[in-house]
Amino acid sequence: MNTEETDLLTGSLRSVFAGAGADVPRQLRELGWDDVAAADPAATTLLFTEKGRALSAAALLDDAVLPLLTAELPAGLLGGAGLVCYPYPGAGTRPSSTPLGTTGILLRRPAPGECLLIPVADAGGVSLAVAAAAEFTVTPLPSLNPEAGWYAVAGPTPAARYDGSAWEAAVAAAHRALAAEIIGIAERALGLAVEHTSTRRQFNAPIAAFQAVRHRLADAYVAIAAARALLAASFGDGSQSPAVAAIAAAAAKAKAGRAHQTVSASAVQVCGAMGATLEHPLHRYVNAGAVLDGLLGSSAELTVELGAMVRATVASGGEIPLLVEV
Amino acid sequence: MTDVNVDDHLVTDLDAYRAAVREFLAAPTVDQWRGTYLDDDADEMRFTAGLMRVLYDAGLGRYGMPPAVGGLGGDVRHWAVLFDELARAGITPTGQHSLLVTLAYPLAKFAPRLAAVYLPEFLSGDGWWGQGFSESEAGSDLAALRCRATRDGDEYVISGHKVWTSHAETANRIFLLARTGTPESRHRGLSMILVDVDAPGVTVRPIRLASGRAELAECFFDDVRVPAGRLIGADGEGWAVAMYLLQYERAAWAWLRAAVLLQRLRTLAGLLSDGAAAVPAVDEVVGTVYLDLLSLRARSVDTVRRLAAGQTVGPEASADKLLLGACEQSVYDAARSLLGPRFLFGDASRQWREEWWYSRTTTIYGGSAEVQRGIIADRVLKLPKD
Numbered sequence: 280m281n282t283e284e285t286d287l288l289t290g291s292l293r294s295v296f297a298g299a300g301a302d303v304p305r306q307l308r309e310l311g312w313d314d315v316a317a318a319d320p321a322a323t324t325l326l327f328t329e330k331g332r333a334l335s336a337a338a339l340l341d342d343a344v345l346p347l348l349t350a351e352l353p354a355g356l357l358g359g360a361g362l363v364c365y366p367y368p369g370a371g372t373r374p375s376s377t378p379l380g381t382t383g384i385l386l387r388r389p390a391p392g393e394c395l396l397i398p399v400a401d402a403g404g405v406s407l408a409v410a411a412a413a414e415f416t417v418t419p420l421p422s423l424n425p426e427a428g429w430y431a432v433a434g435p436t437p438a439a440r441y442d443g444s445a446w447e448a449a450v451a452a453a454h455r456a457l458a459a460e461i462i463g464i465a466e467r468a469l470g471l472a473v474e475h476t477s478t479r480r481q482f483n484a485p486i487a488a489f490q491a492v493r494h495r496l497a498d499a500y501v502a503i504a505a506a507r508a509l510l511a512a513s514f515g516d517g518s519q520s521p522a523v524a525a526i527a528a529a530a531a532k533a534k535a536g537r538a539h540q541t542v543s544a545s546a547v548q549v550c551g552a553m554g555a556t557l558e559h560p561l562h563r564y565v566n567a568g569a570v571l572d573g574l575l576g577s578s579a580e581l582t583v584e585l586g587a588m589v590r591a592t593v594a595s596g597g598e599i600p601l602l603v604e605v
Numbered sequence: 606m607t608d609v610n611v612d613d614h615l616v617t618d619l620d621a622y623r624a625a626v627r628e629f630l631a632a633p634t635v636d637q638w639r640g641t642y643l644d645d646d647a648d649e650m651r652f653t654a655g656l657m658r659v660l661y662d663a664g665l666g667r668y669g670m671p672p673a674v675g676g677l678g679g680d681v682r683h684w685a686v687l688f689d690e691l692a693r694a695g696i697t698p699t700g701q702h703s704l705l706v707t708l709a710y711p712l713a714k715f716a717p718r719l720a721a722v723y724l725p726e727f728l729s730g731d732g733w734w735g736q737g738f739s740e741s742e743a744g745s746d747l748a749a750l751r752c753r754a755t756r757d758g759d760e761y762v763i764s765g766h767k768v769w770t771s772h773a774e775t776a777n778r779i780f781l782l783a784r785t786g787t788p789e790s791r792h793r794g795l796s797m798i799l800v801d802v803d804a805p806g807v808t809v810r811p812i813r814l815a816s817g818r819a820e821l822a823e824c825f826f827d828d829v830r831v832p833a834g835r836l837i838g839a840d841g842e843g844w845a846v847a848m849y850l851l852q853y854e855r856a857a858w859a860w861l862r863a864a865v866l867l868q869r870l871r872t873l874a875g876l877l878s879d880g881a882a883a884v885p886a887v888d889e890v891v892g893t894v895y896l897d898l899l900s901l902r903a904r905s906v907d908t909v910r911r912l913a914a915g916q917t918v919g920p921e922a923s924a925d926k927l928l929l930g931a932c933e934q935s936v937y938d939a940a941r942s943l944l945g946p947r948f949l950f951g952d953a954s955r956q957w958r959e960e961w962w963y964s965r966t967t968t969i970y971g972g973s974a975e976v977q978r979g980i981i982a983d984r985v986l987k988l989p990k991d
Contacts, residue, residue: 473988504928590878605860
């Protein structure tokens with residue numbers, strides 16, 4: 280994708296997300312987004328970055344993940360659109376559901392008759408279960424981000440199980456999308472901090488003129504730049520093995536989450552008391568990014584997983600994946 | 606210079622160049638440089654000069670520079686591949702390499718005739734050059750430098766002093782940034798000159814860093830006469846040459862350091878893997894370092910590619926410099942905290958201790974982290990100054 284195409288798509292996406300309460304999935308279909316994404320997987324980065332910037336709560340992640348998971352399932356098993364039952368946070372990238380019980384998160388309220396696709400941690404790895412949402416207890420999930428609109432799921436795990444070998448690739452796709460969304464959120468948070476500090480005057484100067492403020496914002500910029508570079512690199516050149524692609528995607532999400540933390544801490548500090556109020560929009564970006572960071576492995580969990588991978592790789596005489604070559 | 610058969614394939618096909626380098630570095634010919642560390646910087650420079658010679662004779666150490674200056678063609682990406690492969694083979698890219706990738710390109714661009722005469726000695730390991738920029742009163746504020754070059758007929762007469770010049774104790778020439786304009790001319794009145802260290806009036810005094818290693822030196826110039834033909838760029842163009850040079854420091858040299866740091870992470874992980882069982886507190890630190898290294902490379906690759914494509918790198922390259930400094934300290938702080946007593950005590954960890962101290966300077970030299978943050982605040986974020 281060249282710069283011109285990127286700018287054009289970014290403009291279209293901004294107007295899609297700008298419509299308050301708009302039906303984003305329908306508008307994306309009208310835009311022919313599926314064809315765009317099929318032509319260049321990196322278009323997902325544009326989509327989710329804009330989603331993040333707009334703080335959209337649309338459940339677009341399901342659209343990115345479901346086709347990967349359902350490719351090997353019997354046709355029509357899921358019925359209509361279906362929802363992914365994401366692992367309940369706290370177990371890294373591993374499913375929280377077991378053969379005994381299902382727990383998880385839905386990104387939107389299921390429509391009547393809709394089915395859930397549930398990753399299950401089985402003895403042999405990950406399998407998939409499918410069941411009507413009505414068979415579970417589905418309740419709104421209170422969180423740091425009241426705008427998320429997520430639901431908690433609980434209930435027994437269905438006995439019928441299907442091939443879950445696509446789980447790793449699905450998680451990788453989700454990690455890349457979430458990284459982009461978190462980066463978009465962090466960019467706007469930095470933008471708000473730049474706007475605030477450039478106009479807010481104290482001691483007869485905009486507070487952005489003070490070096491302590493300038494340096495914090497510069498570090499926030501660098502954190503985002505690093506995360507963005509790593510996300511772009513995580514798509515590889517098409518020759519990555521699935522294992523390396525998973526490592527790259529996890530690294531991208533971990534770095535994005537960490538960048539969001541850096542940006543949030545600085546933005547909240549330099550926006551002063553105003554930034555800590557409901558009137559000021561900053562809190563929405565702080566909350567939204569932090570909650571997304573918790574999905575499918577937080578930056579803290581992923582960092583530990585990556586460190587364990589590095590040590591195990593070196594111990595077995597393997598090569599640490601570099602992800603990037605000139 | 607034309608005795609080696611130029612293999613065009615390796616000029617255009619980086620993968621083929623990588624494969625050729627990898628095969629060469631797997632041979633016992635280079636075993637003496639694998640995992641070798643010498644306490645004394647001068648000894649180490651003389652030792653690694655041998656590796657430069659071996660790579661040069663094999664032709665593989667000549668890619669990345671055009672034939673007109675002693676190279677075999679290709680661009681800065683060839684160096685990046687060479688550094689990766691050296692590190693992969695357990696060989697630290699040499700001190701000569703770190704000077705070469707920053708000095709060679711500005712010389713070739715601004716003084717092609719000097720480059721044709723002098724770069725072959727650098728490529729082959731017969732000589733290496735210091736970068737004489739900083740002075741005791743001109744560190745972060747480089748444009749305040751005072752070392753003077755006065756035109757006298759077809760010569761310049763240089764008087765003044767430079768400090769923190771890397772590997773100057775053993776260097777045979779200095780890339781000297783001197784004032785040819787008025788004392789108040791700031792960056793407009795500077796010129797870059799290639800000065801021989803053995804010229805009468807040049808004195809070099811090694812400086813021992815806190816670790817005890819004398820990697821840096823102080824250079825005194827006492828009415829040193831240099832032919833005007835040694836000017837790099839035009840008289841008064843020194844700042845432009847220095848800024849052009851900095852792009853390579855932000856890109857190619859950063860790539861070299863990332864390769865070295867990855868090698869160090871591998872060594873560190875090996876030292877920690879005695880039991881190989883997962884220890885979250887350890888894995889968290891190792892994972893953080895790994896993420897820092899990955900994002901440095903991901904960022905650096907764009908900068909390297911842009912330079913290779915002949916594009917200019919702008920103020921956003923300050924982010925590369927900040928990431929590199931953070932990464933250097935991340936690796937060595939991890940070593941210090943995870944090795945604990947093994948870091949503090951014993952002969953086996955002399956290198957860790959020396960490099961830990963050196964890593965403290967990585968946010969100081971080449972434009973301090975504070976200067977880089979200032980550049981981003983001013984020119985990228987465009988924050989108001991008053």
